[in-house]
Amino acid sequence: MTHGAPLPLLETRELSVGIGGKSVCRGLDLRLQAGQCLGILGQNGVGKTTLLHTLAGLRPAESGSILLRGAPLEQLSRRRVAQQVGLLMQEHEDPFPALVLETALVGRHPHIEFWQWESASDIRVARAALDAVDLSELETRSVNTLSGGERQRLGLATVITQDPDVFLLDEPTNHLDLQHEIDLLRMLVRFAREGGKGVAMTLHDINLAARFCDRLLLMFGDGETLLGATADILTADNLHRLFGVPVAAVQWDGGTVYVPQ
Amino acid sequence: MPRVAALPFFGSLLVLVALSFVVALAWGSVPLSPRLVIATLFGGGDEFSRTVVLELRLPRALAAFATGGLLALAGALMQVLLRNPLADPYILGVSGGAAVFALGAIMLGLGGLWIGAGAFAGALTSTFAVFALAHGRGGWTPTRLLLTGVVVAAGWGAVISLMLALGSDGSLRSMLFWLMGDLSHATLPTGGLAVLALGIALAMPFARSLNILARGELQAGALGVAVRPLNIGLYVVASLLTASAVTMAGAIGFVGLVVPHMLRLVTGTDHRRLLPGAVLLGGALLITADTLARSVLAPQQLPVGVVTALIGVPLFLYLLHRARQ
Numbered sequence: 001m002t003h004g005a006p007l008p009l010l011e012t013r014e015l016s017v018g019i020g021g022k023s024v025c026r027g028l029d030l031r032l033q034a035g036q037c038l039g040i041l042g043q044n045g046v047g048k049t050t051l052l053h054t055l056a057g058l059r060p061a062e063s064g065s066i067l068l069r070g071a072p073l074e075q076l077s078r079r080r081v082a083q084q085v086g087l088l089m090q091e092h093e094d095p096f097p098a099l100v101l102e103t104a105l106v107g108r109h110p111h112i113e114f115w116q117w118e119s120a121s122d123i124r125v126a127r128a129a130l131d132a133v134d135l136s137e138l139e140t141r142s143v144n145t146l147s148g149g150e151r152q153r154l155g156l157a158t159v160i161t162q163d164p165d166v167f168l169l170d171e172p173t174n175h176l177d178l179q180h181e182i183d184l185l186r187m188l189v190r191f192a193r194e195g196g197k198g199v200a201m202t203l204h205d206i207n208l209a210a211r212f213c214d215r216l217l218l219m220f221g222d223g224e225t226l227l228g229a230t231a232d233i234l235t236a237d238n239l240h241r242l243f244g245v246p247v248a249a250v251q252w253d254g255g256t257v258y259v260p261q
Numbered sequence: 262m263p264r265v266a267a268l269p270f271f272g273s274l275l276v277l278v279a280l281s282f283v284v285a286l287a288w289g290s291v292p293l294s295p296r297l298v299i300a301t302l303f304g305g306g307d308e309f310s311r312t313v314v315l316e317l318r319l320p321r322a323l324a325a326f327a328t329g330g331l332l333a334l335a336g337a338l339m340q341v342l343l344r345n346p347l348a349d350p351y352i353l354g355v356s357g358g359a360a361v362f363a364l365g366a367i368m369l370g371l372g373g374l375w376i377g378a379g380a381f382a383g384a385l386t387s388t389f390a391v392f393a394l395a396h397g398r399g400g401w402t403p404t405r406l407l408l409t410g411v412v413v414a415a416g417w418g419a420v421i422s423l424m425l426a427l428g429s430d431g432s433l434r435s436m437l438f439w440l441m442g443d444l445s446h447a448t449l450p451t452g453g454l455a456v457l458a459l460g461i462a463l464a465m466p467f468a469r470s471l472n473i474l475a476r477g478e479l480q481a482g483a484l485g486v487a488v489r490p491l492n493i494g495l496y497v498v499a500s501l502l503t504a505s506a507v508t509m510a511g512a513i514g515f516v517g518l519v520v521p522h523m524l525r526l527v528t529g530t531d532h533r534r535l536l537p538g539a540v541l542l543g544g545a546l547l548i549t550a551d552t553l554a555r556s557v558l559a560p561q562q563l564p565v566g567v568v569t570a571l572i573g574v575p576l577f578l579y580l581l582h583r584a585r586q
Contacts, residue, residue: 056482057482058479058482077485078482078485078486078487079485080485081485082483082484082485083485085483087479087483089479089483091477092476093344093476093477093480094476095344095345095475096340096475096530097530098472098529098530102529102530102531103476106472106473106476106484107484109469109470109485109486110484112469114466114467114469114470115466117533162484
């Protein structure tokens with residue numbers, strides 16, 4: 001086995017997921033290799049979040065298996081999974097608001113033994129993550145004083161501090177202004193290409209997905225999905241079926257822009 | 262918001278505990294000098310001071326410390342379990358169950374030991390009832406647990422009112438004292454101190470996990486915390502701590518709600534500091550309150566629960582006001 005393709009960071013085999021009697025995906029075979037950026041598109045309520053939570057091991061699948069570097073996820077401890085998979089959630093709860101740096105630092109939890117405290121190097125990792133999302137100056141602020149976009153970037157800094165192989169990101173561009181949105185997606189692509197990470201994220205903007213993702217998973221509802229290279233999969237037919245409105249592909253400045261009609 | 266470093270934080274709490282002990286042992290119907298109290302504690306003193314300090318005042322001060330520590334620790338754990346800053350040790354009905362059984366023992370004219378046993382049995386009954394009722398199909402959420410606990414507590418409250426209405430004039434006064442919290446019958450709290458030590462020993466290894474659980478179950482799961490066992494462990498430990506506090510001293514309010522918040526205002530939300538800090542501050546607060554309760558209107562004794570609120574309310578409002586600036 002010296003010349004085979006490297007083991008995917010994350011792989012699903014015949015994965016079926018359902019929630020509340022509704023099917024999210026059926027028989028999904030997905031491979032996320034190091035260096036890849038996967039976009040997940042679909043209407044509200046088709047189960048994008050449910051799928052991400054399942055891939056993170058936070059809820060059981062109906063059938064099929066999820067492998068992390070070839071190891072079945074359900075056989076790994078929660079801690080081992082958290083060392084390899086990071087999840088950015090849509091909602092952040094702060095009933096007891098901590099400081100910005102403390103909040104980023106919780107990302108180190110799976111890497112620290114239970115009797116240890118965060119070391120100077122853990123704090124360096126958290127500071128670098130805050131710097132990466134442009135929050136360095138707010139380090140000593142309480143999280144309940146942040147704006148929606150700042151809180152979202154802090155959530156991302158926590159996942160970066162966690163330093164997983166696989167980034168599962170649920171609408172990472174939520175609440176972000178244009179500049180931070182583009183900066184952040186560029187950074188994620190760089191994590192994948194240069195850092196050997198795998199990124200899977202749900203997005204609502206077809207143009208961002210077309211520009212930053214090499215592969216796309218379209219979720220049509222009722223368990224129907226379509227997976228493929230971005231260029232192959234962004235057809236007018238697929239997009240119409242996906243969003244329920246016709247989407248025109250307009251050639252502009254040497255690229256393609258998708259506009260709902 | 263300024264954060265106090267670990268050494269001055271724990272240092273000043275330990276000084277506070279030591280001071281409250283010395284004052285509690287020195288102050289009373291027969292005042293003793295602090296020097297004599299300390300000498301007596303270390304084997305000196307005369308026969309009289311040994312009787313007053315070691316046999317009369319020390320057991321009661323230790324009982325106050327244990328009760329305050331138990332309640333403050335239980336409150337901090339309950340607030341994480343329910344992800345709710347308004348949670349206190351009694352919110353899930355533990356004290357209500359204890360009160361109904363304890364008041365029952367008082368109405369039947371039974372003695373102190375039976376009242377304590379009744380309180381403990383009632384606390385455990387209520388704990389199991391809420392756990393089973395909230396669980397339902399597919400496990401509980403904090404909201405479901407909270408609602409079940411609050412409703413069960415309201416049910417106990419109605420039974421308590423009924424018992425007060427039906428109680429004889431003779432037993433009413435001791436029933437009211439029990440409900441407000443009272444340490445005047447306290448004995449050496451070996452069991453309470455053991456439960457307190459056990460509780461902090463069980464909770465501390467999970468203190469960092471609690472920091473993450475406080476940010477929600479999904480976040481905790483995503484960061485590698487085994488959420489379900491931790492939730493159940495929190496529930497069991499917090500209930501046990503509350504049950505043994507209520508058994509010793511009745512339903513003393515306020516300490517369990519406010520002490521964790523006072524500490525958060527001073528030192529932040531890290532449970533590795535919050536939990537031991539809560540034990541120390543809760544203990545010191547209750548010793549001080551009990552010293553005042555037995556000496557302000559001496560020989561008349563006040564219910565200590567009334568005094569904790571009288572000290573705690575302005576102290577808490579001050580800290581809250583300071584934190585906003």
